[in-house]
Amino acid sequence: MARAYIETYGCWLAKADAEIIRQRLGLVAVERPEDADVVMIYTCAVREDGEVRQLARIRELAGLRKEVVVAGCLAKLRPYTIKSAAPNARLLYPSEVEGGQEREMKVLPRYEGGVIYTVPLQVGCLGNCTFCATKYTRGGAGYVKSANPDDVVRHVKEAVARGAKEIYLTGQDVITYGFDMRWRPGWSLPDLLERILREVEGEYRVRIGMSEPWVFARFADRLLDIVKGDRRVYRYFHLPVQSGSDRVLRAMGRRYTVDEYRELVRKIRKTLGEFAFVATDIIVGFPGEAEDDFWESVKLVEELQLDKVHVARFSPRPFTEAAVMPRQVPDAEKKRRSKILSEVSLRVARLRNGLRVGSRDVVLIDEVDHGLVVGRASDYRQVVVKRGHGDGLIGQYREVQIVAAGAVYLYGDIVE
Secondary structure, eight states, rough: EEEEEEEOOOOOOHHHHHHHHHHHOHHHHOOOOGSEEEEEEEEEEEEHHHHHHHHHHHHHHHHTTSEEEEEEHHHHHHHHHHHHHOTTOOOOOOGTSSSSSOSOOOOOOOSSSSSSEEEEEEOOOOOOOTOSSHHHOOOOTTTTOOOHHHHHHHHHHHHTTOOOOEEEEEEGGGTTTGGTTTTTTSSSHHHHHHHHHHHSSSEEEEEHHHHOOHHHHHHHHHHHHHHHHTEEEEEEEEEEBBOOOOHHHHHTTOOOOOHHHHHHHHHHHHHTTTTEEEEEEEEOOOOOOOHHHHHHHHHHOOOOOSEEEEEOOOOOOOOOOOGGGGSSSHHHHHHHHHHHHHHHHHHHHHHHHHHTTTTEEEEEEEEEEEEEEEETTOOOOOEEEEEESSSSSTEEEEEEEEEEEEEEEEEEEEOO
16 A cells, blocks of 8 residues: 655545545555655635745745645646656645535545544535635635534444544534525534534534625524534634725625624624634735734734634735735735734733633544643633653543643643
8 A cells, every 4th residue: 555645734524634635545644754655735815925935935845856746726826836856746636625526515534543533524615705816725705615413423423433522513604504505404514513413422622714794794603503402513714804894804705794793703702602712814914905904803803802813915816806906015015914913812811811711621532732731611712730751641531621722722730
């Protein structure tokens, strides 16, 4: 059986897709490219700086003179550029993950061990954002393709029975799950989540992936009721706002207002409590973003006390409307704004995490990160419980007393 070294860039959907390809091709994963027969790079096309780094890595790995497979969104967006970096590379587009020319969502990754099982629910997005190149690499605007709920439940049930403790429900926009089959009962994210919690026995936790706010709002009441009623679902939501300025949101093609986003965050915390974790993404330096627009984003982070903010400088991408918009913001100004917002976001995160000090929670210990044994609290916050190698703790639930907090981690003592 051929051995494969795999590097994956980008989202959790990319990680799941890379695993499907590896399993479909019958490859055994190895940790070093030198030990591999096949080197696969699963790429991301979201940002220009990421593209530069990935192309450099593709050139480096191609120099090993192994069989090279370049898959994912950048393979579709930049095929000729990749071929110039690695002429003998085999390209696999996102639509070809399952082996055919179109993605049918009929193949899900098999669980092969570990704490986390990632299951891709859907591909596609109902939006048409002016900055997004992914709509050209994973299906056009408004395209959604969903996995059969019977297949999802079956795979999750098998994974939990074999030892999985965390179930990541992922996709391009998971809240749109089932929109392609919405005329059929049971094809929505709340329906699927209820089925998993009802039919899959065992001790596990579910993390819901990224959702567009305007679609999430349609399902919020029912989804929040499900989460509130079952502690197996993390009190965690990734809802990208992208800007705190309505004017910029309109230019981006986003389908909600800042006030609508405010109300959504407030509803989450009113229903689930103030510790409910809301992560978001914000782009700074979008074409035409004035200084006042930028400070609206800063004020929104402070007002809503957003738990985690991924700050990205606007990156013009091929074939997108935003790439050719007038009033492009200079790189130096993007860098300045990014620094300011990142500092504010870390300060807010530190304050939010500090509210947990003195509390107790049941933590699922799921990784060792640079010598730190780390778990997830019920709201998905990362909790450092000790230093070392895990010592058999990985995959265990432990009651933990939170004793300190930083911007990224909580720190806790295991209650014996």
